[in-house]
C-alpha cells in the first residue's frame with residue numbers, strides 16, 4: 001500500500017511531560033481528522049504506553065507522528081525510537097504479562113491490539129523501534 005504523508009510531527013521523549021505532550025498531540029490530530037471516539041481512545045492509549053516504554057525501558061528517545069492517507073482514508077502513524085538496551089525475546093514481551101520493571105507488562109501487548117498495524121524492531125545493545133498505524137474507519 002502506498003501512503004501519502006501529509007504532515008510530520010517529530011517529538012522528543014525525555015521526560016514524563018514529553019509523554020503527556022505526545023499523547024495530547026496524538027489526540028488532537030485524531031480529533032481533527034474526525035476519528036471516532038473508540039479510535040481516538042485507542043491510538044491515544046497506545047501512544048501513551050509506547051511513549052512511556054521509550055522513557056522507562058529505553059532511556060528516552062523520540063516519537064515521530066505522521067498524518068497519512070492511502071487516498072481513501074486518513075491514518076495516524078507513530079514511530080517510537082530509542083537507543084536503549086533493546087529487547088532480547090520479542091515474542092515473550094508481545095505475549096503480555098512479562099515485565100522487567102515489576103509492572104503489569106501489558107503495554108506492548110495491549111497497544112498491539114489497539115492499532116491496525118504494529119511493528120516492533122529491536123536489537124540488543126542498539127535500541128528499539130515500535131511503529132503503529134491507526135486508520136480512520138468509514
Ligand SMILES: Nc1ncnc2c1ncn2[C@@H]1O[C@H](COP(=O)(O)OP(=O)(O)OP(=O)(O)O)[C@@H](O)[C@H]1O
Pocket residue numbers: 049053054056057058082084085086087093096098099100101102103104105106107108109128
Ligand atoms: N523500548 C524498550 N526498550 C527496551 N525494552 C523494552 C522496551 N519496551 C518494552 N520493553 C521490555 O518489554 C517489557 C514489556 O513491556 P510492556 O510495556 O508490555 O510492559 P511494562 O512496561 O513492563 O509494564 P506496563 O504494563 O506498565 O507497560 C518491559 O518490561 C521491557 O522489558
Ligand SMILES: [Mg+2]
Pocket residue numbers: 049052053106107108
Ligand atoms: Mg510499558
